[in-house]
Amino acid sequence: MLAENIFLKIINRQLPAKIIYEDDLCLAFHDINPQAPVHVLIIPRKEIRTHSDITEEDKLLLGHLHLVAAKLARQLGIDNGYRIIINCKEGAGQTVPHLHFHLLGGRIMGWPPG
Numbered sequence: 001m002l003a004e005n006i007f008l009k010i011i012n013r014q015l016p017a018k019i020i021y022e023d024d025l026c027l028a029f030h031d032i033n034p035q036a037p038v039h040v041l042i043i044p045r046k047e048i049r050t051h052s053d054i055t056e057e058d059k060l061l062l063g064h065l066h067l068v069a070a071k072l073a074r075q076l077g078i079d080n081g082y083r084i085i086i087n088c089k090e091g092a093g094q095t096v097p098h099l100h101f102h103l104l105g106g107r108i109m110g111w112p113p114g
C-alpha cells in the first residue's frame with residue numbers, strides 16, 4: 001500500500017516545503033531527502049496517483065511538466081547533465097501516491113539505475 005498523499009498537503013500549504021517554482025498547473029520543491037546535490041520534485045496540482053494513471057487528457061500537462069523541468073535544470077545550473085525519474089508503484093520505489101518527477105543533478109549519474 002502506498003502511504004498518505006503528503007504532496008497534497010504541500011500543494012494546500014498544510015505542510016511546509018522549499019518551493020522553488022509554481023504556476024496554475026504544477027509546483028516544484030526541494031526533496032526532503034536529497035539523493036544528489038540538486039534534487040527537486042515537480043508535481044502536478046491535479047491528483048494523479050501514479051504514472052500508470054495518466055490519460056489522454058493529461059497530454060498537455062505532462063508536456064508542461066517537462067518544460068518546467070528543463071527550465072529549472074537551466075536555472076539550477078545542472079543542464080550539463082541531469083536525470084528525470086518517475087517511480088511508478090511500489091515495485092519501482094514509489095512511496096508518495098501523487099505523480100512526481102524527480103529532477104536530479106550536480107553529480108555524475110551511474111547507469112543502470114538501481
Ligand code: 5GP
Nearest residue numbers: 006017029030031032033087093094095096
Ligand atoms: P518516491 O519514492 O515516491 O518516488 O518519491 C517520494 C519523494 O518524496 C522521496 O524522494 C522523499 O524524500 C520525498 N518526500 C517525502 N516526504 C516529503 C516531504 O514531506 N517533503 C519533501 N520536500 N519531500 C518529501
